[in-house]
Every structure is written in C-alpha cells, then in structure tokens.
Amino acid sequence: MITVENLTKRYAAKMAIESVSFQVEKGEILGFLGPNGAGKTTTMRIIAGFMPASDGTVRVDGFDVFENPLDVRRRIGYLPENPPLYLEMTVAGYLRFVAKIKGVPKEKIDLEIKRVMERVSITDVADRIIAKLSKGYKQRVGLGQALIGDPPVLILDEPTIGLDPKQIHEVRELIKDLAGNHTVVLSTHILPEVEQTCNRVVIIDRGKIVAIDTPQNLRFQLQGAERVFMEIQGPAPEITSKLKAMPGVIDVHTLGSNDGRHRFQVDGELKKDIRSDLARTVVQNGWGLYELQSVTMSLEDIFLKLTTAEERE
Amino acid sequence: MRNILAIVERELRAYFTSPIAYVVLTIFVFLSGLFFRSILAQVLQMGLMSQLQAQQLGPRAMDMPGMITRGFLSTMSVILLFVMPMLTMGLFSEEKKRGTIELLLTSPVTDLQVVLGKFFAAVAFFVILLLTTWIPTGFLYWYSSPASGPILTAYLGLLLYGLALMAIGLFISTLTENQIIAAVVSFGIVMVLWLVDVFANSVDSSNGKAVLTYLSVLNHLDDFMKGVLSTSHIIFYLSLMLIALFLTYRSIDSLRWRG
Ligand SMILES: Nc1ncnc2c1ncn2[C@@H]1O[C@H](COP(=O)(O)OP(=O)(O)O)[C@@H](O)[C@H]1O
Ligand SMILES: [Mg+2]
Numbered sequence: 001m002i003t004v005e006n007l008t009k010r011y012a013a014k015m016a017i018e019s020v021s022f023q024v025e026k027g028e029i030l031g032f033l034g035p036n037g038a039g040k041t042t043t044m045r046i047i048a049g050f051m052p053a054s055d056g057t058v059r060v061d062g063f064d065v066f067e068n069p070l071d072v073r074r075r076i077g078y079l080p081e082n083p084p085l086y087l088e089m090t091v092a093g094y095l096r097f098v099a100k101i102k103g104v105p106k107e108k109i110d111l112e113i114k115r116v117m118e119r120v121s122i123t124d125v126a127d128r129i130i131a132k133l134s135k136g137y138k139q140r141v142g143l144g145q146a147l148i149g150d151p152p153v154l155i156l157d158e159p160t161i162g163l164d165p166k167q168i169h170e171v172r173e174l175i176k177d178l179a180g181n182h183t184v185v186l187s188t189h190i191l192p193e194v195e196q197t198c199n200r201v202v203i204i205d206r207g208k209i210v211a212i213d214t215p216q217n218l219r220f221q222l223q224g225a226e227r228v229f230m231e232i233q234g235p236a237p238e239i240t241s242k243l244k245a246m247p248g249v250i251d252v253h254t255l256g257s258n259d260g261r262h263r264f265q266v267d268g269e270l271k272k273d274i275r276s277d278l279a280r281t282v283v284q285n286g287w288g289l290y291e292l293q294s295v296t297m298s299l300e301d302i303f304l305k306l307t308t309a310e311e312r313e
Numbered sequence: 314m315r316n317i318l319a320i321v322e323r324e325l326r327a328y329f330t331s332p333i334a335y336v337v338l339t340i341f342v343f344l345s346g347l348f349f350r351s352i353l354a355q356v357l358q359m360g361l362m363s364q365l366q367a368q369q370l371g372p373r374a375m376d377m378p379g380m381i382t383r384g385f386l387s388t389m390s391v392i393l394l395f396v397m398p399m400l401t402m403g404l405f406s407e408e409k410k411r412g413t414i415e416l417l418l419t420s421p422v423t424d425l426q427v428v429l430g431k432f433f434a435a436v437a438f439f440v441i442l443l444l445t446t447w448i449p450t451g452f453l454y455w456y457s458s459p460a461s462g463p464i465l466t467a468y469l470g471l472l473l474y475g476l477a478l479m480a481i482g483l484f485i486s487t488l489t490e491n492q493i494i495a496a497v498v499s500f501g502i503v504m505v506l507w508l509v510d511v512f513a514n515s516v517d518s519s520n521g522k523a524v525l526t527y528l529s530v531l532n533h534l535d536d537f538m539k540g541v542l543s544t545s546h547i548i549f550y551l552s553l554m555l556i557a558l559f560l561t562y563r564s565i566d567s568l569r570w571r572g
Contacts, residue, residue: 048419049418049419051570070423080419084412086413089330097319097323103316
C-alpha cells in the first residue's frame, strides 16, 4: 500500500533522513520507532505530501506523492505531531470544514461528521469550542480529522503523546480497531506503544533505519532472561542438537568459536529461567562450561543500544 | 471552487469569532463617521463662502455632494491603509503558528486554492468595510443628488487599491509565524508605497522621479476619485496584486521545502 524508497531529506545544512526504505502492506499497522530527532516526523510529512523529499520516492496505492500529490492526499488521513486544530471553531464546525476540503460530498457531510465523532468518542463535545477542550479531547478531535472521508491510509505522528494512561489506552484500542480496513503508519518514541499496537516496527535513528521486524521478533530476540549466552568447550554440532532438544529451549545459534570453545546463544521460552537446566546438561555431557550469562536486556535497552551503537563506533 | 469557498467561509467565520473583526469594524465605522462629519462641515463652509462671493461676482456652479464624496472617500483610502494589514496579518502566520497549515497543505486542495481562499476571505471582509461607508454616502443621496459616476469609480478605485494592498499583506503573512510582525511589516511596506512620491522630490534623475511617482499607491487613486477611469491605473493595481499573489504562492511552495 505504501512503498518508500531511498527517501532522503536535507534541510538547509542538516540531513534529516537518509535513504529510508520500507513498505507497508494493506491492513497493516506499522510502527515508526525512534528517539526525538530521528526523522520520524520528516518521513511522515513527506508521505503525507506536506513536504517534498530531496531524493527518493514514496508511492501510496500506486500513486507517486510528488507526481500525483492530490491522488495521494485523497487516500491519506494525516495526524501531524501537533494536531492541526482551529481553536476558535467548534468540534463539529471544524470537522465540517475538514470534510469540505477533503471533498466529502455535500449530502454526506452530516453523516460523516456523526460517524467520526462517534468513532473517536467526541460526540458529547460536538458544539464545544476546541480551545476549551482537554488535551485528550483535542487529540481525539485531531484523530477524528484524520478519519474524515474514511481514507484507506492513516499516517499518525505520535498519536498518544501528552495523553494520560487511560486516554493512551483508548487511542491504542481505537487504532487497533481501525487496522484491517486501514493501513496505518504511526510514529512513537515510546517502546510499549509499538509492542502493543503494531504488526511491524521500523526502528529509525539519526535519519537511518536501524531495524525492521515484528515486535514479537524484536522482543523475542532481545528481551529478558530468556536469552542466554554460553561458552562451552566440546563438539559444537552435538552441543547444539542436545541443547535444542531440551524442554523450554526454542533455538540455539552458534556465535563463533575460539580455541575449541564455542559461544552459543540460546533462546528460551518466555518467562522460563532455563539457566540451571542448561548448566546441568553441559555438566552431565562432560563438556566444559566457561560462561553462562543471562541477557537481561529489555527491548528498551536494546533499543537504546541499537540507536547508540553508531555513536560508539 | 468548492475548496476555495470552504476556505473563504472558514476564514470569514474566524474573523467574526475573533475580536479583530469587531474592533476593525467599530473603529472604521466610527472614524469614517467622524471624517464624514468634518468633511461635510468643511464643504458647507466653502459653500457659504462661495455664496458670499457669488453675491459680489455672480453665481458659480459648485458640485458640493461631489466634493463631499471625493473628500470622504479619499480619506477612507488613508484609513484603509491602516486597517488592511489587520485583515491579512493572521491569514498564514496563524496557520503556521498553530500547525493548521499542515492540514491545509496535506488536504486534496491545491496551493493556489489555498492562496485564493485566503485572499478572497480578506477581500470579502474589505468589501463589508466598504459597504459600511454607504451609511454616510447614503445620507448624501437622501438629501441631495450627487453624480453617481464619480462615486462608482471612486469605489472601484478603492476596491482595486484594496486588492493590491491585501495581496501584499497576504504575502507578508506567509513569511512569519507572528501576526503582529506580519501586520507591522505589511504596514511598513504599505507606508513606503504610499510615501514613495515624497522621495521622488529628492531624486535627481527624471526617470527615477517618474518611477517613484508611479509606484505611489495613492497617486493612482486620484483619477478614480475624480470620476476618471483610466486603464493604466487599473493595470497598476491589478499587476501589484498579481505579483504579490504570485509571491504568496511561491512562498507557500518554499514553506513546504523548509518544513
Ligand atoms: N524545518 C526544519 N529545519 C531544519 N531542520 C529540521 C527541520 N525539521 C526537522 N529538522 C531536523 O531534522 C531531524 C529530524 O527531525 P524530525 O523528523 O522532526 O524527528 P522526529 O520526528 O523523529 O523527532 C532533527 O535533527 C531536526 O532537528
Ligand atoms: Mg517528531
């Protein structure tokens, strides 16, 4: 549904994003994860057609953002980082204006406003002035704005920022609800957000993509005590197969060897501490155990690691 | 067209939900009433004087209603000079400050439609202001029969003059996020365009003089006020407007690039 290829954006002196490429399938929720200044907003603004890229292409539903901007914009509902609200308007008046400029047919506007207000639970404030609403309501009005006209693609830039936990939960549920019929790209610098809402995650840092994977995979690969590093002396193939056969062990990778000692990475089932079992197996088989270390890194740590790796180089 | 109308409508509503519209309207109507009264008094005085003279020198024709409207509408042109920056100052600067520009520029609306929508909204408000001057002008029609020709051309002149100056204000408002700065800068530019012919006196070359005099926005109004329609003045205002609108359009484009 969305194809981003080699997207590059240079501001006057600064490279905001560099050769960013990824795809979003129809019905998918893609999380765009990165610390502040990573280039999330820049990427989303380019996809939404707010600004042109310095290089590279974006296609939405087959249309190029640069060559067919209006075709692309008709298919996108975009919630900018700061919800674009006309504070002096009423909620309903604002949504009516949005419906008009989004080309919703005149006779359908009333129905569409009603539908959207119900969808984001703002019907009760329909006639209130936006300036007087709470942060949570404002954010939902912004989200409602993106839903007007029921565009197939939603680009949401930090949709839960500044909300309280209850509101965050509501917005996430709403986004999950929207998936399926909609293709959603949402950005966040908060990790649990992607874990809870997204099918796939693009991790971006200082303008470059660092990783693309499912949150399950990222979590599974990276999280908690379930991953163990071992250094064992003995026959590598036999060690691998015996460890793999143990209950609770999902996968074993060889990371390299040195002087007949092999380093392994053992992934265990979540929430099971397999370290003592591993040690017993090694000893029972008469191999030499040189190191056994649980990787107590949460995804959050790894995320930090992923994004600071370059700095250390 | 529907997009443009939607923007015009929203902008007009915005004028009337903010205090600006009422402040501008009140001040304008008050000032125009005040000036009308003093011009009326002046012209009546002159009328008396000429009656006294007529007793000695024989009767002379004097178009008093014409003098009143001309004096009044010329004064309006100066007041409008101060008012117009207020109408255009927020049109883009507020959108930039609030981030709503991102909504406009990612909607299926062309940049030209956005620019025209904003511009027409300011023009519509300007026309409302002009219409309020019909209150005093209406009195003239009630009590006398002024020649309608010069009045119509005067209004046409004011309209064209407004189109040009508001297009400039619109352009300035794309350059900043601060509407006060937008107003002050627009006002400054308008003042310069008003007073360039003063500088003309201090320029030696006759070409330079001609150019500076030509650029003076108020000079081009004189003929309209006298009831003379001249293409060159119409072209002057329209080209000023088109240049400013084009600059506005380009400025939006570069705003996209700069983000
Ligand atoms: N309009 C701009 N002009 C210059 N630099 C900018 C502009 N917008 C963003 N940047 C820079 O580009 C980088 C990426 O910013 P952004 O896309 O906003 O990141 P994120 O949304 O991930 O926080 C940052 O270093 C930021 O300072
Ligand atoms: Mg951002």
